[in-house]
Amino acid sequence: MQPAIRLGPEKQRQVLVCRGTGCESQKANHIFFNLQKEVDKAGLADSVEVKFTGCHGFCQQGPTIMVMPAGAFYCNVTPDDVAEIVETDLQKGKPVERLLFLDPRTGDRVLDYRDMRYFTPQRRIVLRNCGFINPEDIDDYLAAEGYEGIGKALRMTPQEVIDELKRSGLRGRGGAGFPTGMKWEFCNRSIADQKYIVCNADEGDPGAFMDRAVLEGDPHSVLEGMMTAGYAIGATKAYVYVRAEYPMAYERTLIAIRQAKDRGFLGDNIFGSNFSFDITVKLGAGAFVCGEETALMASIEGKRGMPNPRPPFPAVKGLFGKPTNINNVETLANVPVIMTKGSDWFASVGTEKSKGTKVFALAGKISYSGLVEVPMGTPLREIIDDIGGGIPNKRKFKAAQTGGPSGGCIPAAHFDVPMDYENLTQLGAIMGSGGLIVTDEHTCMVDMAKFFLTFTQKESCGKCVPCRLGTKKMLEILESVTKGKATIEDLDQLVELAEDVKISSLCGLGQTAPNPALSTVRYFRDEYEAHILNRECPARVCIDLMKFEVNEQKCKKCGACFSVCPTRAITWKKKEVARIDRDKCIACRSCYQVCRYHSID
Amino acid sequence: MKDELQEVFSRHHGSRDALIPVLQDIQGKLGYLPPFAMEAAAKFCRMSPVEVYGVATFYAQFKFNPVGRNTIMICQGTACHVMGGVRVLQEVMDLLGVRPGETTPDGRFTLETVACIGACALAPALFVNKETHGRMKPEKIAEILDAAGN
Numbered sequence: 001m002q003p004a005i006r007l008g009p010e011k012q013r014q015v016l017v018c019r020g021t022g023c024e025s026q027k028a029n030h031i032f033f034n035l036q037k038e039v040d041k042a043g044l045a046d047s048v049e050v051k052f053t054g055c056h057g058f059c060q061q062g063p064t065i066m067v068m069p070a071g072a073f074y075c076n077v078t079p080d081d082v083a084e085i086v087e088t089d090l091q092k093g094k095p096v097e098r099l100l101f102l103d104p105r106t107g108d109r110v111l112d113y114r115d116m117r118y119f120t121p122q123r124r125i126v127l128r129n130c131g132f133i134n135p136e137d138i139d140d141y142l143a144a145e146g147y148e149g150i151g152k153a154l155r156m157t158p159q160e161v162i163d164e165l166k167r168s169g170l171r172g173r174g175g176a177g178f179p180t181g182m183k184w185e186f187c188n189r190s191i192a193d194q195k196y197i198v199c200n201a202d203e204g205d206p207g208a209f210m211d212r213a214v215l216e217g218d219p220h221s222v223l224e225g226m227m228t229a230g231y232a233i234g235a236t237k238a239y240v241y242v243r244a245e246y247p248m249a250y251e252r253t254l255i256a257i258r259q260a261k262d263r264g265f266l267g268d269n270i271f272g273s274n275f276s277f278d279i280t281v282k283l284g285a286g287a288f289v290c291g292e293e294t295a296l297m298a299s300i301e302g303k304r305g306m307p308n309p310r311p312p313f314p315a316v317k318g319l320f321g322k323p324t325n326i327n328n329v330e331t332l333a334n335v336p337v338i339m340t341k342g343s344d345w346f347a348s349v350g351t352e353k354s355k356g357t358k359v360f361a362l363a364g365k366i367s368y369s370g371l372v373e374v375p376m377g378t379p380l381r382e383i384i385d386d387i388g389g390g391i392p393n394k395r396k397f398k399a400a401q402t403g404g405p406s407g408g409c410i411p412a413a414h415f416d417v418p419m420d421y422e423n424l425t426q427l428g429a430i431m432g433s434g435g436l437i438v439t440d441e442h443t444c445m446v447d448m449a450k451f452f453l454t455f456t457q458k459e460s461c462g463k464c465v466p467c468r469l470g471t472k473k474m475l476e477i478l479e480s481v482t483k484g485k486a487t488i489e490d491l492d493q494l495v496e497l498a499e500d501v502k503i504s505s506l507c508g509l510g511q512t513a514p515n516p517a518l519s520t521v522r523y524f525r526d527e528y529e530a531h532i533l534n535r536e537c538p539a540r541v542c543i544d545l546m547k548f549e550v551n552e553q554k555c556k557k558c559g560a561c562f563s564v565c566p567t568r569a570i571t572w573k574k575k576e577v578a579r580i581d582r583d584k585c586i587a588c589r590s591c592y593q594v595c596r597y598h599s600i601d
Numbered sequence: 602m603k604d605e606l607q608e609v610f611s612r613h614h615g616s617r618d619a620l621i622p623v624l625q626d627i628q629g630k631l632g633y634l635p636p637f638a639m640e641a642a643a644k645f646c647r648m649s650p651v652e653v654y655g656v657a658t659f660y661a662q663f664k665f666n667p668v669g670r671n672t673i674m675i676c677q678g679t680a681c682h683v684m685g686g687v688r689v690l691q692e693v694m695d696l697l698g699v700r701p702g703e704t705t706p707d708g709r710f711t712l713e714t715v716a717c718i719g720a721c722a723l724a725p726a727l728f729v730n731k732e733t734h735g736r737m738k739p740e741k742i743a744e745i746l747d748a749a750g751n
Contacts, residue, residue, distance in 0.1 A: 022720050025733030059722030206717030207679030244662050245718055285621055285660035288716060302620035302646070304659040320618075361721060363680035369722035404679060437679045451682050455716065461659075566740065588688070588739070 011049040013090065015039075016066040018131060020055030020216055021209075021248055023063035027079055028052075031063055034082040042086050051140075054217015056131040058118055059370040061101070066113060066131070073113035074099040104367075104389070118368055118387055123349065125357045126210075126333045127373045130217035135252050138259040141220040147265055149339030150227045154273045161232040162188060165335070168343035169355030174203045174291075174328035175406065175432045175508075177354070177421040180335075183325060186315040187233040190323035197230045197238035198300070198319060198326040201249065202284045203291040205404025206455065208435030210359040211329035213371050215242065215249035218333065219256035223279060225332030227270070228339060230277045233325050238277065241296055243284040253281050288459035292507045293326045295461070306463045307507035328433070330359055350376035354420035364401075364437040367392045377418040380410060384438060395440040399523065403432025405452040406512030408519025409445070428519045430512070444541035445524040446531055449517045450478040456513035467510030470501035474517060481528060482542040484535040491528055495521055540601075543587050547601045552577050554599035561591035561600065605630045606638060610645050620646045624657055633664040669704040669711035671749045673697075674728040678717030684736075686725035690714065692739035693727070696746060709751060 017023075017032045035050045056064045061075035065085070072095045074085065081099060088096050100109040101116055110116050124130075133140035141147070153161045166181030187195065199222060201211050215222060226238050242250045257279050260266040268276040282300050289295045290305040297319045299305035318324025334356060338346045347355050354376035360383065363369045367389030374383060380400060384390065391397050399409040408429035410417060417423050424431050439448065457471040477494045480486040498514035505511045521528060530536050537545040550561075555577045562572035569584035570591060580591070580600075592600045609626040613619040623646060627638050634657055643653040657663045675681075675690045694700060697710055704711040720726045723735025727742070729749050734741075 021718070022722050025720055025723065025735065062722065205679075206677075207721055209717075209719035209721060212719050245715060283622070283625060284662075285625065286662035287660050299621065300618065302617040302656065304656055306659075363721035363724065364683045369680070369724075401679070435679065437683060439683060443683055448683075451679070455677075459716075 012047045013070075014049045014051055014068045015085075015090070016056075016068060016132065017050065017052045018054070018056040018062060018064045018066075019052040020059075020062075020213055021246075022055070022059040024248070026063050028063040030079040031065070031077055031082060034079050035065075035086070038082050038086040039090065042091055044086070044090055048090055051134050053132060054130045054135050055127075055213040055371055057122075057127065057213075057371040057373075058101075058116075058368065060368040067095075070095075071112035071114050072096075073101055073110070073116065075101050118370070118372075118389070121378070121382055121386055122373050123357050123375050124373050125337055125346075125349070126214060126330050126359050127217070127371070128337065129221065130213060130371075133218065135217050135219055136255050138220060138256070138263060141218070145340055146220055146336070147224055149336035150224050150231070150265075151271060152339050153228045153231055154271055154275060158188060158232045158234065161228065161339075164343050165232070165338065168338045168346040169350075169353075170331065170334055170338060170346065171354065171421065172328060173330035173334075173358070173431075173433065174200060175403065175430060177431060180327065180331055183315065183327070184229060184232045186313070187235075187323050187325040190316055192323050194237065194320075194322045195233055195235035196319045196322055196324040197226050197233070197235045198293075198296065198324055199226055199238070199240040199329060199332055200291065200293065200296060200326055201246070201253075201329050202241050202243040202296060203328050203433050205291075205406060205433060205435050207363055207404055207437050208361045208433045210361050210371060210434050212246045212249045214329050214333050214359075215240075215246070215253055219249075219253045220260065221333045221336050222253075222329055223256055223260055223266070225327070225335035226279060227266070227277050228335050229325055229327060229332065231275050233323075235325065236276050236278065238279045239300055239319070240279060240281045241284060241290070241300060242281060243290075244286045250281065250283055257281065287461070288455075289461045289507070289509050292509055295507065296326070297324065304461075306461045307509075309506060330434070351418065351420045353422055358419065358431065358434055360419075360434045360436040362388050362436050362438070365391055365395065365440040365443065366438040374419075376420045379416050379418050381415045383419065383436070384415075388438070391438065391440050395442065398439045398441050398443060399445070401429075401437040401439065401448065401516075402435065403430040403512075403515070404435045404437075405456045406430060406508070406515055407432045407435075408515045409439075409448075409523060411523040413523075428515070428522055430515070442539050442541070444482075444537055444539035445520040445527050446478065446481050446537075447539075447541045449520045450475065450482055452516040453478055453513065456509060460509065460513070464504075464506035464510060466501045466504040467506065467513065470497055470505070471510070471513050473497060474501070474514065478517065481531045482537070483544045484531060484542075486532050488529070488532055491521065491525075491532065540589070540592055543589070546587065546589070546592070548580050548582060548585050548587065548591075549601050550578050550580060551599045551601055554597050556597050556599070558596075560594045560596070564590045564594045566590060602631070602638075606641050610641075613645075615645045615647060617646055617648060620648065620653065620656060621660070624653075624663060628663060632668050633666055635665075666704070667708075669708050670751070671709060672711045672713060672728075672730055673746070673749075674713045674715050674718075675701075676718045676720070676724070676726040676728075677714045678719075678721065678724070680721035681717075681725040684724040688739050689725050689727060689737045689742065692742045693746075696743060710746070710749070 065074040170180045171177040295305040295307040314324040572578040643650040701714045
């Protein structure tokens with residue numbers, strides 16, 4: 001991760017307070033206001049700038065604070081820690097040791113975030129400004145070469161801009177990975193009196209929060225990407241479609257648009273050119289299917305968000321029947337950098353067919369959840385073990401789930417796979433929007449597939465039969481597997497049905513909904529068989545298959561289960577094997593989780 | 602109530618593509634969408650009430666019954682699921698005696714689930730109104746509910 005320090009001439013130091021959703025929900029706002037107050041009180045206001053920023057990425061130990069240029073990175077900060085930070089670090093120039101990141105691998109506190117193993121393998125292009133600039137201040141973005149990309153683009157012809165994008169090799173970050181330059185070219189070729197640009201900020205699957213973080217941390221880069229796209233295809237109007245669950249991203253995008261308008265970056269005759277461009281923000285209303293582009297457009301038009309068959313493609317007939325270009329947030333945030341630094345520079349990062357970087361939202365059974373950006377082709381092992389700090393509680397890696405409800409899993413056997421579009425597709429997983437959920441041996445893969453299918457089944461809009469009924473039937477089969485009521489024939493039927501739904505559904509939601517089931521059957525068939533043939537859930541997640549009996553051979557008579565049981569269903573005396581009274585047991589699994597000897601079945 | 606609707610309408614153009622923002626603003630004011638408000642929105646956007654109802658019921662965000670004084674929202678995203686979000690939801694359902702989308706008879710709590718709020722590092726997450734409670738455990742929930750306003 002490259003430092004991106006931009007100090008005003010008079011300020012010697014900056015304190016950067018992360019106020020992304022994760023940190024903000026843990027009182028980062030109090031920390032920010034306390035800091036401002038304390039810095040004033042200490043008479044440091046002339047030399048120290050206190051600034052709030054978007055996501056630093058290290059969400060696991062939030063709220064986080066960075067002191068620049070020294071690079072001190074304070075974790076798990078509370079509002080009460082502020083006085084000490086001001087006194088020790090800002091006044092005496094010594095880091096507050098106890099709040100620095102403690103690397104469990106070395107046992108040392110890390111003085112500079114640039115030496116943290118969470119950050120060193122990262123390469124930040126999309127998140128270049130996230131965590132360093134104030135997302136609500138256009139001047140901060142301008143100081144970071146903001147709006148220089150569009151300035152350069154306006155001195156080129158639209159075709160030259162498209163060619164530059166094509167040479168860069170940038171592909172859509174929303175999931176399918178379609179080359180962005182080609183998409184722009186299609187829309188450029190369509191002839192119409194009005195064309196539209198749409199930024200899809202409703203694409204994130206559950207567990208993927210990078211699009212939100214970009215809009216919260218660096219909204220102007222997305223606006224600039226949209227302007228460049230608008231110039232390239234000849235569109236003058238644009239929409240940002242933000243999902244309802246992201247109120248902060250919505251607010252900050254609105255602020256950014258207002259500021260850009262005030263400065264004349266949006267509006268008529270931008271930078272004295274013939275190019276005019278206007279952006280409107282639309283707030284989604286809570287329908288997952290609206291991440292699909294034709295459904296999204298229906299929603300903007302004020303209709304039920306249901307998809308339409310393609311062709312005609314949006315590039316020919318899209319929003320309000322006019323040619324429309326739809327790109328994802330992360331894709332658009334790449335565009336300004338490609339314009340300023342050139343396509344050769346961008347194409348030098350990544351693999352042969354997947355250029356640039358990818359932002360992953362790392363979560364689940366991992367030591368450090370958060371937002372990471374790595375070059376395409378980085379091995380999964382490096383992302384999980386080096387950056388993510390591995391699996392906690394000395395447990396074993398089982399699989400990584402990518403692409404959420406549209407994706408699949410990568411099992412331990414493929415732990416070294418370089419993460420790019422081609423490799424993931426080959427493994428039956430997809431890049432998706434970049435959610436990366438890590439599971440360990442305590443995660444049941446049947447339950448995982450059931451979870452995703454419950455979601456897609458609920459979110460299926462009901463327009464086409466394969467998705468509406470197929471997902472329901474598949475879910476019923478998975479439910480019977482987790483209850484121990486399925487037969488081995490059901491498993492074959494599940495796979496057959498999944499293949500049918502995949503090829504016959506109308507839109508991306510249905511076409512990808514079977515992936516989690518197909519992928520888990522492919523790699524974890526033994527787990528399905530254990531549920532069906534042995535009536536056993538190896539991960540002990542499926543409650544209907546648990547016996548709640550103490551294995552007398554394995555029990556070490558420690559009494560841990562006895563003390564956690566909320567209903568006193570367990571009887572135990574010192575040096576005696578514990579017993580569970582099934583009449584009192586409510587199957588809460590507390591005893592199972594606390595038992596270190598796996599002696600509860 | 603009429604004035605509140607007029608205030609909402611004054612901020613929008615009366616056309617079909619304004620429908621969803623109009624309904625969002627009405628719900629922001631009234632807390633839910635009563636039938637008379639949907640009829641007024643239909644007139645304003647020059648659509649039939651049936652179409653408005655069709656759009657409103659399609660989206661999970663819109664509510665058709667008054668909500669409780671506190672909203673408990675439980676994240677059911679992937680990260681929260683892997684970290685035990687179902688048990689958190691079950692505990693809240695047991696304690697309040699309502700299912701997601703329902704309000705307790707005394708009007709104190711409405712229970713909601715959300716697909717993903719994006720606070721995945723805090724999984725499993727629970728929200729009381731706008732306050733976040735991260736890394737939830739079932740045994741902590743009774744205390745959190747008690748602390749919520751009456």
